[in-house]
Amino acid sequence: MPLIPFATKTASNRGYSGERCINWFARATEGVSAASLMARGGTVAQADVIGSVRAVFGFGGVLYAVANGNLVKVVGSTVAVIGAVGKSEHVSVAQNATQIALIVGNTYYVSDGATLTSHATGAVTAPVWLTALDGYIVVVGEGQGRKDLITVSGLDDATTFAGLDFAAAESDADGLLATISDHGEVWMFGSKSLEVWYNSGDADFPFARNSGAKIERGLHKATTIAKEDNAVFFVGDDLVAYRATGVAPQVISTRDVEEDLRAGEIHSAIAFEERGHKFYAIRMTSGNTLCYDMTTGLWHERTTGVEGQPWYVVCGCRVGSQQYYGTDTGKIVTLDENTYTDDGETILRRAVSVPAYNAEHVRVKRIHMQISGGTAGDTDPQVMLETSRDGRTWSPEMWRSFGALGDYSKPAEWHGLGAFQRFQVRVSITDAVGSDLHGVQYDLA
Numbered sequence: 001m002p003l004i005p006f007a008t009k010t011a012s013n014r015g016y017s018g019e020r021c022i023n024w025f026a027r028a029t030e031g032v033s034a035a036s037l038m039a040r041g042g043t044v045a046q047a048d049v050i051g052s053v054r055a056v057f058g059f060g061g062v063l064y065a066v067a068n069g070n071l072v073k074v075v076g077s078t079v080a081v082i083g084a085v086g087k088s089e090h091v092s093v094a095q096n097a098t099q100i101a102l103i104v105g106n107t108y109y110v111s112d113g114a115t116l117t118s119h120a121t122g123a124v125t126a127p128v129w130l131t132a133l134d135g136y137i138v139v140v141g142e143g144q145g146r147k148d149l150i151t152v153s154g155l156d157d158a159t160t161f162a163g164l165d166f167a168a169a170e171s172d173a174d175g176l177l178a179t180i181s182d183h184g185e186v187w188m189f190g191s192k193s194l195e196v197w198y199n200s201g202d203a204d205f206p207f208a209r210n211s212g213a214k215i216e217r218g219l220h221k222a223t224t225i226a227k228e229d230n231a232v233f234f235v236g237d238d239l240v241a242y243r244a245t246g247v248a249p250q251v252i253s254t255r256d257v258e259e260d261l262r263a264g265e266i267h268s269a270i271a272f273e274e275r276g277h278k279f280y281a282i283r284m285t286s287g288n289t290l291c292y293d294m295t296t297g298l299w300h301e302r303t304t305g306v307e308g309q310p311w312y313v314v315c316g317c318r319v320g321s322q323q324y325y326g327t328d329t330g331k332i333v334t335l336d337e338n339t340y341t342d343d344g345e346t347i348l349r350r351a352v353s354v355p356a357y358n359a360e361h362v363r364v365k366r367i368h369m370q371i372s373g374g375t376a377g378d379t380d381p382q383v384m385l386e387t388s389r390d391g392r393t394w395s396p397e398m399w400r401s402f403g404a405l406g407d408y409s410k411p412a413e414w415h416g417l418g419a420f421q422r423f424q425v426r427v428s429i430t431d432a433v434g435s436d437l438h439g440v441q442y443d444l445a
Contacts, residue, residue, distance in 0.1 A: 033439030053326025083116030122161030147175030178222035228271035373403015
């Protein structure tokens with residue numbers, strides 16, 4: 001029997017299907033099997049900014065971060081504090097050609113990369129989010145007794161806001177939670193609706209609403225918005241994940257993923273690229289991070305340390321050709337497919353197969369698994385297998401070696417596994433080694 005894909009996605013962690021991929025993601029292949037599970041890379045620390053990172057971004061080709069209540073500049077491993085912004089989970093960043101604009105909590109700041117000052121934002125007295133377009137900083141928030149005000153800075157001047165330069169998102173009676181610029185337009189996210197505005201060039205107020213581009217879908221949380229692959233990703237007010245191109249949001253979450261989103265508390269989301277795949281990752285405050293693969297349309301999960309803990313990456317950005325990430329441990333890190341820990345923390349790779357059913361009992365004589373070993377240094381890496389008849393209770397652990405240093409093709413095999421009507425397998429690897437899983441072969445009787 002040829003090698004077949006072992007698992008390709010996370011379908012559910014609630015037992016009725018049980019197919020899962022944790023710290024592995026699927027890639028269609030040609031050769032030994034139709035698909036392989038690619039092991040996600042580990043992280044390499046580049047700098048310690050001391051305190052949980054809330055934003056990272058590039059400005060003038062240099063990396064900056066908001067961490068531990070400060071705006072900091074990061075050059076190599078050297079961290080220089082620009083100024084204090086206070087500690088808040090709520091951080092929004094945009095920039096024009098010469099200035100960085102930030103909202104931290106409900107305070108608006110402007111930096112030239114060396115200094116930092118706070119400023120009022122005109123009619124918006126409690127700013128909540130911002131974006132940049134055509135040299136303007138667009139700010140949304142509360143003011144004038146309303147929660148849906150929009151104001152803009154001076155052209156190429158993020159420090160000035162005219163008191164009368166404001167508008168309101170009036171298509172629905174909901175407050176504005178966030179804004180983002182995309183393809184020359186500004187999207188205004190409310191709690192119940194989404195509007196699209198454009199630069200009309202009007203002398204009194206430069207932006208106007210596209211009356212034909214209202215979307216009857218609100219936003220769950222500002223920190224779930226991300227841009228990648230010519231699209232905007234977000235979690236809606238219905239706790240469903242969307243991808244929007246143009247003004248037509250498409251559902252990307254499965255019913256199983258939505259159950260996980262509704263069962264926990266969403267922290268934030270980021271978009272990033274790894275091993276040629278692009279991802280939208282939704283980080284929960286507790287529980288595994290849920291990752292959508294834009295290349296395959298499949299979901300997988302990521303953790304740092306044991307299962308049930310989120311991936312410790314919180315935010316990310318690209319500066320030049322390098323992608324950087326901020327973590328909740330206060331580190332600036334990069335991803336590396338040849339690194340097998342998260343800055344020394346264990347990466348648990350776990351996959352659960354699709355259950356196989358048969359009307360009669362079938363004896364499983366052998367399982368043969370091909371894993372890309374050979375990178376283990378002086379250790380003997382082990383893969384652990386468990387079997388289940390119901391997807392909830394599992395057999396004792398069965399460990400096998402899969403390839404010491406230089407042994408790139410040693411298979412892992414298990415024999416005499418018993419008779420089953422419903423047969424399911426769970427595989428786990430915690431050793432810090434390369435571990436792409438290329439397929440499994442079942443020998444049945």
